[in-house]
Amino acid sequence: MNPLQAKHQAAVAAAQAARADYRAGKVTPTAGVAPGMTQANMIALPRDWAWDFLLYAQRNPKPCPVLDVVEAGAHQTLLAAGADVRTDIPLYRIWRDGQLVDEVTDATPFYAEHGGLVTFLIGCSFTFETPLQQAGIEVRHITDGSNVAMYTTNRACRSAGRLRGNMVVSMRPIAADRVSDACLISGRFPSVHGAPVHVGDPAAIGIADIGCPDFGDPVRIEPGEVPVFWACGVTPQAAVMASGVPFAVTHAPGHMFITDVPDEHYHV
Amino acid sequence: MNPLQAKHQAAVAAAQAARADYRAGKVTPTAGVAPGMTQANMIALPRDWAWDFLLYAQRNPKPCPVLDVVEAGAHQTLLAAGADVRTDIPLYRIWRDGQLVDEVTDATPFYAEHGGLVTFLIGCSFTFETPLQQAGIEVRHITDGSNVAMYTTNRACRSAGRLRGNMVVSMRPIAADRVSDACLISGRFPSVHGAPVHVGDPAAIGIADIGCPDFGDPVRIEPGEVPVFWACGVTPQAAVMASGVPFAVTHAPGHMFITDVPDEHYHV
Numbered sequence: 001m002n003p004l005q006a007k008h009q010a011a012v013a014a015a016q017a018a019r020a021d022y023r024a025g026k027v028t029p030t031a032g033v034a035p036g037m038t039q040a041n042m043i044a045l046p047r048d049w050a051w052d053f054l055l056y057a058q059r060n061p062k063p064c065p066v067l068d069v070v071e072a073g074a075h076q077t078l079l080a081a082g083a084d085v086r087t088d089i090p091l092y093r094i095w096r097d098g099q100l101v102d103e104v105t106d107a108t109p110f111y112a113e114h115g116g117l118v119t120f121l122i123g124c125s126f127t128f129e130t131p132l133q134q135a136g137i138e139v140r141h142i143t144d145g146s147n148v149a150m151y152t153t154n155r156a157c158r159s160a161g162r163l164r165g166n167m168v169v170s171m172r173p174i175a176a177d178r179v180s181d182a183c184l185i186s187g188r189f190p191s192v193h194g195a196p197v198h199v200g201d202p203a204a205i206g207i208a209d210i211g212c213p214d215f216g217d218p219v220r221i222e223p224g225e226v227p228v229f230w231a232c233g234v235t236p237q238a239a240v241m242a243s244g245v246p247f248a249v250t251h252a253p254g255h256m257f258i259t260d261v262p263d264e265h266y267h268v
Numbered sequence: 269m270n271p272l273q274a275k276h277q278a279a280v281a282a283a284q285a286a287r288a289d290y291r292a293g294k295v296t297p298t299a300g301v302a303p304g305m306t307q308a309n310m311i312a313l314p315r316d317w318a319w320d321f322l323l324y325a326q327r328n329p330k331p332c333p334v335l336d337v338v339e340a341g342a343h344q345t346l347l348a349a350g351a352d353v354r355t356d357i358p359l360y361r362i363w364r365d366g367q368l369v370d371e372v373t374d375a376t377p378f379y380a381e382h383g384g385l386v387t388f389l390i391g392c393s394f395t396f397e398t399p400l401q402q403a404g405i406e407v408r409h410i411t412d413g414s415n416v417a418m419y420t421t422n423r424a425c426r427s428a429g430r431l432r433g434n435m436v437v438s439m440r441p442i443a444a445d446r447v448s449d450a451c452l453i454s455g456r457f458p459s460v461h462g463a464p465v466h467v468g469d470p471a472a473i474g475i476a477d478i479g480c481p482d483f484g485d486p487v488r489i490e491p492g493e494v495p496v497f498w499a500c501g502v503t504p505q506a507a508v509m510a511s512g513v514p515f516a517v518t519h520a521p522g523h524m525f526i527t528d529v530p531d532e533h534y535h536v
Contacts, residue, residue: 051319054326058334061459066326190458190536191329268458268536 008262011036015258019080019088025105027090029147029216029254031139035130038192038263039256040067040079040121041233042089043240044107044249047072047116052161056239057120059158063167063235065123065191067259072116079259085119086111091252093237098244107249114247122233123192124256125170127263131185137178140219147254148172150215150232154206155197157235165239168215168232169197169205173225182228191266198229205229215253276530279304283526287348287356293373295358297415297484297522299407303398306460306531307524308335308347308389309501310357311508312375312517315340315384320429324507325388327426331435331503333391333459335527340384347527353387354379359520361505366512375517382515390501391460392524393438395531399453405446409487415522416440418483418500422474423465425503433507436483436500437465437473441493450496459534466497473497483521 001009014034030039045053050072057064068077075084086108094102094110104110111117125148129139141148148170155167174182179199187195202210210227211218215234221227240248251257269277282302298307313321318340325332336345343352354376362370362378372378379385393416397407409416416438423435442450447467455463470478478495479486483502489495508516519525 051322054319054322055337055339058322058337069323069326071323187536194536268455268462 011262012260015080015260018258019083022090022105023084023087027105027255030090030256030258031126031129031148031254032142034258036263038067038079038259038261038266039124039126040259041124041236042085042119042121042251042257043236044085044111044117044119045245046114046247047118049245050118052163053120053236055160056157056163057122059160060167060235062193062197062231063157063233065193066120067123067191068121070119070121072118075111075119077121079121079261080257081260085121085257089251089255089257091255093250093252095240095245095248095250097246098241103252110249117249120236121257122236123266124233125186125193125230126256127192127266128186128189130263132182135181135185137174137182140173141217144219146219147216149213149217149219150234150253151202151207152214152238157239163239163243165235165242167197168234168238169229170232171210171213171219171227171229173219173221174228176224176226179226179228186230188268189266190268193231193233196228197231200226202227279530280528283348283528286526287351290358290373291352291355295373295523298358298524298526299394299397299416299522300410302526304531306335306347306527306529306534307392307394308527309392309504310353310387310389310519310525311504312353312379312385312387313513314382314515315386317513318386320431321388321504323428324425324431325390327428328435328503330461330465331425331499331501333461334388335391335459336389338387338389340386343379343387345389347389347529348525349528353389353525357519357523357525359523361518361520363508363513363516363518365514366509371520378517385517389525390504391534392501393454393461393498394524395460395534396454396457398531400450403449403453405442405450408441409485412487414487415484417481417485417487418502418521419475420482420506425507431507431511433503433510435465436502436506437497438500439478439481439487439495439497441487441489442496444492444494447494447496454498456536457534458536461499461501464496465499468494470495
């Protein structure tokens, strides 16, 4: 086996080991875990909301790029051999009538309670963080071992059926002379949020205080750095809240589903 | 107005004029019409098939990249101001129980007959033909004023619900020393089929006779040229046939819906 093959096998093994840890109950944000393996956001909805959601995703492909759909009654995905979407995410959120009511490490009982949940796995900007770092661009929340900072913006998504809501973004501070590189590199991953949706002034997209993210952790911005904002896969959770969806299971922000698919798979 | 703005406005005007001609009954393949404006495949299905189809498209994004969904009862699309999806395509096909039963220039009566058709507009490889030509790569069917050649392959799509079928491809003969350029250029348009799915031997993907396309016109291949195959938006029609869908309206192959969206919009 050549070194690149060995590296790939090690990455797949790291993804499998992480999923096994999460299945066993370990809770941790997944940024920087199993580097090189695609991570995914998750939302599971009752069957009668599935059409509205898939349409919402189609109409808002930057925040909601669908990587796989697991039909009602199934819990496996082509993205990760042997994985179970009900157990292999470190932390799940349970939503009733648009309200967050619980966080759990095992969503199985909730799938059993609502026999017909359809699970959507959605691209995550973590996918292009490895290429950013390989290009010498610091990803601050990885440096600091924290969760990425996420904010609800004032930008309305295109509604679909009963679903509406504003776009959620993730923010990375980027040195001014690397902003262009960060745009180009992430832009080559259009199915995992792609290029930034906003560069600079947080107030222009309705973020009142950059130090107080709506999800995740605050991330320090050093002098000479520009806050750069990418569409975020937490957007479906904002839609759940804004639309009063009767029942949903999602991942907890920053606590993603780790797949066996190399980031390169989404590189165009 | 600067020359580029003027060129854009002329292209939009050409798209609008073409749609008006088709609405009035003109029938012609659309390759090379309104250059620089995105063209789209179309399929309209009864409401109870819409979920299966949107899932089929999500699972087969190379042949079925969805650009817009027009919900039941509506006939307008954000992709083209003032257009009506029932009338503005030059030629429609009517399908019953998986069989082609008619070709018409106005689909309005069929929408009326089946009150709840949902219309899907799907990316078309014509979108990257302008960039190919701008790079000096000849697009033979445009040179010859014919329809592009399309073939049903032996490659199964991922099924969804009641929908299954094989991938349909379009073929362009490319000079051997430009094949790489053609891959790179089209690959930068991932939401309109992107890079080729096959280069070279037609038999390897189940095409017995390259001179006898399943859809469109035969296209001559000159010495030194390689047949290059792209995923094609006629794939949904193959699924209609293979799955015995009870009712569908589609565009006729090569007779596309011309939008007001510049090709560049889909460039990453």
